[in-house]
Amino acid sequence: MKTKYREFKISEITPEMEGKEVKIAGWVHSVRRVGKIAFLVLRDYTGLIQVTFRVPKDASDEEKERMKELVKKVTQIPLESVVAVKGVVRRDPRAPRGVEIAGKEIEILNEAKSPLPLDVSGKVDAHIDTRLSNRPIDLRRPESQAVLRLVSIATKAIRSYLYTLDFTEVFTPKIIASGTEGGAQMVPVFYFGKNAFLAQSPQLYKELLTSSLEYVFEIAPAWRHEESDTPYHLAEFISVDIEMAFADYEDVMKVLENVVKNVRDAFVREGSKWLEVLNYQPPEVNLPIPRISYKEAWEILKAEGIEIEPGEDFGTPELRKLSEVLEKEGKTSGGFYFIVEWPADARPFYTKRGRKEEIGGKEIYLSESFDLNWKHLEISSGSTRIHKRAELEEEMKARGLNPQSFEWYLKWFDYGMPPHAGWGMGLQRLMVPLTGIPNVRLAASFPRDMKRLVP
Amino acid sequence: MKTKYREFKISEITPEMEGKEVKIAGWVHSVRRVGKIAFLVLRDYTGLIQVTFRVPKDASDEEKERMKELVKKVTQIPLESVVAVKGVVRRDPRAPRGVEIAGKEIEILNEAKSPLPLDVSGKVDAHIDTRLSNRPIDLRRPESQAVLRLVSIATKAIRSYLYTLDFTEVFTPKIIASGTEGGAQMVPVFYFGKNAFLAQSPQLYKELLTSSLEYVFEIAPAWRHEESDTPYHLAEFISVDIEMAFADYEDVMKVLENVVKNVRDAFVREGSKWLEVLNYQPPEVNLPIPRISYKEAWEILKAEGIEIEPGEDFGTPELRKLSEVLEKEGKTSGGFYFIVEWPADARPFYTKRGRKEEIGGKEIYLSESFDLNWKHLEISSGSTRIHKRAELEEEMKARGLNPQSFEWYLKWFDYGMPPHAGWGMGLQRLMVPLTGIPNVRLAASFPRDMKRLVP
Structure with missing residues (x-):
């Protein structure tokens, strides 16, 4: 069901949707910057997807500037913050489900504090008492x-x-x-x-x-x-x-x-x-x-x-x-x-x-x-x-x-x-x-x- | 599902089962005697069925005596008692669902006291407080x-x-x-x-x-x-x-x-x-x-x-x-x-x-x-x-x-x-x-x- 903050759940994004502009939302699962590109992995309860923000080569100076700022902004979002993303679906055979999103806009719906009281990636084992308290x-x-x-x-x-x-x-x-x-x-x-x-x-x-x-x-x-x-x-x-x-x-x-x-x-x-x-x-x-x-x-x-x-x-x-x-x-x-x-x-x-x-x-x-x-x-x-x-x-x-x-x-x-x-x-x-x-x-x-x- | 006390629920008895011996159970909804025949209406949550107990004409004296006693016994069962009945399915076009049971045996599983604190036939209107208390x-x-x-x-x-x-x-x-x-x-x-x-x-x-x-x-x-x-x-x-x-x-x-x-x-x-x-x-x-x-x-x-x-x-x-x-x-x-x-x-x-x-x-x-x-x-x-x-x-x-x-x-x-x-x-x-x-x-x-x- 399409709701105010998203048109699709992450698992609903498929390679067949290539070229389509979509609005998705979720949690910032991870984020890193490689050169001029920001890679954000967005998570909702249905799965993960990579959203890539890059400065386009063939665009107006204004748009280039906007995307440069956006790449910077994305890189600074704390993990587990809640965001909505607009972007275009792109086939990517290297991606886990064959798709990624070329990010165009991001809205920070709720910024998370860091550090988190509990690691949510599941990589760090926590005691059951700590888990239940959090x-x-x-x-x-x-x-x-x-x-x-x-x-x-x-x-x-x-x-x-x-x-x-x-x-x-x-x-x-x-x-x-x-x-x-x-x-x-x-x-x-x-x-x-x-x-x-x-x-x-x-x-x-x-x-x-x-x-x-x-x-x-x-x-x-x-x-x-x-x-x-x-x-x-x-x-x-x-x-x-x-x-x-x-x-x-x-x-x-x-x-x-x-x-x-x-x-x-x-x-x-x-x-x-x-x-x-x-x-x-x-x-x-x-x-x-x-x-x-x-x-x-x-x-x-x-x-x-x-x-x-x-x-x-x-x-x-x-x-x-x-x-x-x-x-x-x-x-x-x-x-x-x-x-x-x-x-x-x-x-x-x-x-x-x-x-x-x-x-x-x-x-x-x-x-x-x-x-x-x-x-x-x-x-x-x-x-x-x-x-x-x-x-x-x-x-x-x-x-x-x-x-x-x-x-x-x-x-x-x-x-x-x-x-x-x-x-x-x-x-x-x-x-x-x-x-x-x-x-x-x-x-x-x-x-x-x-x-x-x-x- | 067939259980210890019954093979069929009442609504499962159909005219097509004519001649079949069945075991059913439920509540005594009404009972009356007309001459030598006892008519018992049995109720479970799926519906009502009439069970008729009569003394057979072509049977041993012993069997006639047993059924005579049974007719008497059935007539005396208090309303809302719980009984299990064995009998044979009979087509009866006059009956509401086209069937009745020719009763052969009855077991009183739990005899009810009378009078009941509340009429359950639904014929007598009761105040909501009385209904909820009962x-x-x-x-x-x-x-x-x-x-x-x-x-x-x-x-x-x-x-x-x-x-x-x-x-x-x-x-x-x-x-x-x-x-x-x-x-x-x-x-x-x-x-x-x-x-x-x-x-x-x-x-x-x-x-x-x-x-x-x-x-x-x-x-x-x-x-x-x-x-x-x-x-x-x-x-x-x-x-x-x-x-x-x-x-x-x-x-x-x-x-x-x-x-x-x-x-x-x-x-x-x-x-x-x-x-x-x-x-x-x-x-x-x-x-x-x-x-x-x-x-x-x-x-x-x-x-x-x-x-x-x-x-x-x-x-x-x-x-x-x-x-x-x-x-x-x-x-x-x-x-x-x-x-x-x-x-x-x-x-x-x-x-x-x-x-x-x-x-x-x-x-x-x-x-x-x-x-x-x-x-x-x-x-x-x-x-x-x-x-x-x-x-x-x-x-x-x-x-x-x-x-x-x-x-x-x-x-x-x-x-x-x-x-x-x-x-x-x-x-x-x-x-x-x-x-x-x-x-x-x-x-x-x-x-x-x-x-x-x-x-």
């Missing part, structure tokens, strides 16, 4: 930008796939009266003089919506006061959530693995430019992604000399070991695997209880639940949900939650809640396997964690 | 559900259009250190022991992103402690935001009017079923949507006997009168019109100041800004933004804001902020003209306002 210009670095471009491709691919299954996009409330799982991780809000919280997840609301809209999804922020400063936790993250009426955990696992595959395939199809910038090839995701039960996982760990208390959750060291074994045995799909049928007591109250089983000499109630992991990292978690009020109340009590404070949610189970199932997935977490980033913060525009409230 | 089952009413289905179609259409212009979807932080415009409408958050706020808009962050990603959009919640209890205000609303580098207010107005047109056209194309339920036809949106300047608007009002202090904002009564006049003169597009070039002092600090003009005998600084209205309702607001630090600081001071508390934002204007422009639009507000709802709350799944924190 995020607005860090995002001019191709590899920083690439990740956010891929995040955008991811949300597009997720939605496209869910639309094919007739899901409805919903927006559930983020200011809520009581927490999904309670606990110290809730972020308090002062709401019209009342104490409230920020939603840790759309869990209870998306469940309620299955009793009318049936298939719902949401991609929205969620909040946890994460006290652990790890590369995989954000205090504000983007949660991808689905919930389906008349489905169980096996049904929604199928949706989930297709979502992951669709994102991966969209990256290869639409995001190859950005993957190249990152020099990363996401793993191929063949379906079905292998499932192993909690019991099998527990036994593999035991055989490896790691004995977990039966019924307890696995930590990162356990998942590292487990995924190593699974990868060796070819029981992952590009590093992805499901652990299914978790011990019921280790899962949230709304998780459907399953059969009893003996694990490590203990009788354990299982549940219709799963985690999707990639290597040691939990990407998504889901389950069949309880749809009977009495069962819900029992599970709440067993976890020290007071059913009365959930009455606003429980009462609808009296009026036709369907069986349902769903999952939640951390969008930034999914970017770890699919973009190769070492830290989920790099998949957030301006990450929020324990220490970071600005920019 | 939102999980209110959304089973076709006209309630229709609005949320159309909201989902709207977000899809908005994104589709913006993708064609190469916009990147972003997620900006919702917990922020200082407000965009300050003021009493900020919702306080207690963030890791620090005082912070919920974002009223992604304004400052989306601006910063234009210096790298250039074209960005976001569809996300935003919060305002709205003390005014009107049909058009929510404390938590969905804000559709775009921001474009190298563009001015005229460029982004073009994007905005195309967004509105695309949503309207998508409703007619993909949402006709839901529009029929609402018995509403959205107005045709022909482009360009007419623009009138603040000065012209001011003069029209004066001619109508309404004299506003020159430079002041218009209120709802003024917009009602103004839009009446414009509609009479054919100067709206289906009720939509832009008011452009607002007095600079009446706009937020980041708005680009324009030329001086005489209005009502006063010299007034205008700005490169606009509102998109529909009749008396403001749908969207936008402008060219200031991209020079010194100008921003001046405008802040003029509004009693302290530039130091915006240093985290201002400092990036030293390092190559491009000229940029954008707008924000209330998604639920847009639904007023396009779905005919009288209250924006009806376009939220679980609205949040002064009084409403649950459900």
Whole structure:
């Protein structure tokens, strides 16, 4: 689209446009002078182009003087200044895309100070803290930008796939009266003089919506006061959530693995430019992604000399070991695997209880639940949900939650809640396997964690 | 997709499937008995179907007895209970879609209590407060559900259009250190022991992103402690935001009017079923949507006997009168019109100041800004933004804001902020003209306002 300051984006300039006068705009990526010629490399988000300013031989003295001044002016523009350029397209077989611009006029739209607080050429490596503190210009670095471009491709691919299954996009409330799982991780809000919280997840609301809209999804922020400063936790993250009426955990696992595959395939199809910038090839995701039960996982760990208390959750060291074994045995799909049928007591109250089983000499109630992991990292978690009020109340009590404070949610189970199932997935977490980033913060525009409230 | 509890959605059952045994599931919409036959109307989100249970003439005594019991059982199921049905598809020319199901088995998945707190058939009109307090089952009413289905179609259409212009979807932080415009409408958050706020808009962050990603959009919640209890205000609303580098207010107005047109056209194309339920036809949106300047608007009002202090904002009564006049003169597009070039002092600090003009005998600084209205309702607001630090600081001071508390934002204007422009639009507000709802709350799944924190 042609806008006030430019007629073309840089990538739209092609050799076929030779001789055409164009107006482009962007950042001064580099500038140098060789004799009487100024070479300016202009950058916009689509690419780079060289603009050459030279004093013409066959022109009036006046024009020669003007261009001489211009060459001088161009040479003095600080890097990262914003400029608009008028010039003529010229074929140049030596140029990266076969074209350059013969510059005629330049307007400095915003002059940059120097030095910059962060090198944006990407040549100088910077610590992640420095990068995040200087995020607005860090995002001019191709590899920083690439990740956010891929995040955008991811949300597009997720939605496209869910639309094919007739899901409805919903927006559930983020200011809520009581927490999904309670606990110290809730972020308090002062709401019209009342104490409230920020939603840790759309869990209870998306469940309620299955009793009318049936298939719902949401991609929205969620909040946890994460006290652990790890590369995989954000205090504000983007949660991808689905919930389906008349489905169980096996049904929604199928949706989930297709979502992951669709994102991966969209990256290869639409995001190859950005993957190249990152020099990363996401793993191929063949379906079905292998499932192993909690019991099998527990036994593999035991055989490896790691004995977990039966019924307890696995930590990162356990998942590292487990995924190593699974990868060796070819029981992952590009590093992805499901652990299914978790011990019921280790899962949230709304998780459907399953059969009893003996694990490590203990009788354990299982549940219709799963985690999707990639290597040691939990990407998504889901389950069949309880749809009977009495069962819900029992599970709440067993976890020290007071059913009365959930009455606003429980009462609808009296009026036709369907069986349902769903999952939640951390969008930034999914970017770890699919973009190769070492830290989920790099998949957030301006990450929020324990220490970071600005920019 | 076939799931645990059903093989087909109701709308997928066609006369061509005659004789096929199917498993379907849904809610008991109505049930009656005529002689020895039970007629159950089953509902899922795709439609209704009649399931007939009758005692067969040519069957074993055992089977006859079983079906007799079944007929009795079916007749006693409370309305809105959730059931799964097995039966055989039968052509029935008298049935609405030409098919019914000869029921063979029924499983009650969740029995509903009666009476229901709200009639869901839609036959009994309920007050909006009652509806919102019973939102999980209110959304089973076709006209309630229709609005949320159309909201989902709207977000899809908005994104589709913006993708064609190469916009990147972003997620900006919702917990922020200082407000965009300050003021009493900020919702306080207690963030890791620090005082912070919920974002009223992604304004400052989306601006910063234009210096790298250039074209960005976001569809996300935003919060305002709205003390005014009107049909058009929510404390938590969905804000559709775009921001474009190298563009001015005229460029982004073009994007905005195309967004509105695309949503309207998508409703007619993909949402006709839901529009029929609402018995509403959205107005045709022909482009360009007419623009009138603040000065012209001011003069029209004066001619109508309404004299506003020159430079002041218009209120709802003024917009009602103004839009009446414009509609009479054919100067709206289906009720939509832009008011452009607002007095600079009446706009937020980041708005680009324009030329001086005489209005009502006063010299007034205008700005490169606009509102998109529909009749008396403001749908969207936008402008060219200031991209020079010194100008921003001046405008802040003029509004009693302290530039130091915006240093985290201002400092990036030293390092190559491009000229940029954008707008924000209330998604639920847009639904007023396009779905005919009288209250924006009806376009939220679980609205949040002064009084409403649950459900």
